Amino acid sequence: MSENQIFTDFEVVELIEEKQINFSEVLTGKNFYLINIWSSWCEPCKDESEYLLELKNNTPVMMIGINYKDKKKNALNFLKLYGDPFDQIFIDKQGTISINFGAYGVPETFLLNNDYKILKKYIGPLSDKDVYEIKKTINN
């Protein structure tokens, strides 16, 4: 989805428990939500993980991971190796969940507010500048 768009609901499956829920159920209780589409086979996702960890540790944002066309075993190994910045992770085996977000591929990141409005969309890996911008948006 492009910036300022409000997303429509869809079903997602959790990576660990493989439980199916509506995505809107996840978006509760926080002012900001950061949705990151990632995969263990995605090289830029490795570079990006330190930025995601920084946001997880230094902001009150809820971190949601969408694991894109990946194997569960590889995804869990990736998180063990590079750190797990996510509060919740969902599977996107077919790539259709990412289409629901209006994504082009991996990695991609969306910052949503509590009105489910997309405030920022980042195509490609996050950079120092992006992290600064996200922090600024959250703190304002």
Next chain:
Amino acid sequence: MFMKSKKLSTIKILSILILFYTNFMSIALASTFSEEQTVNITKNLRCLICQGQTIHESNSDFAESMKKYIKSELEKGKTDEEIFSSLVTKYGQWIVYDPGISRNTLLLWSLPLLLFLIGGVIIANKIFRKHEL
């Protein structure tokens, strides 16, 4: 007695065959319809990460995901218009090859007609002036 039971078995077999055939045909027709619809939709969608290819032509990761997405939306009972409209919301008007008439594309659609009318007025004016002289 024997003839009657034979007749009953034949009816039973025939009924099973008809039931099987109608079921098979309904599944086959439903999937063909959906497949054709998927193709029609994907032919009018631009592959946003490819050069000059439709989603239908492209084998890119994005195009493959998009094909599966469209199929699943059709299975949910969504119409072509609903699918196009939701994709335009997500990706912008650029994703469709045939953008249709909307507030944003009104100028684009009316420009040829406007140019034609302006051209006609200029030509008519010239002819009128020539005749006046």
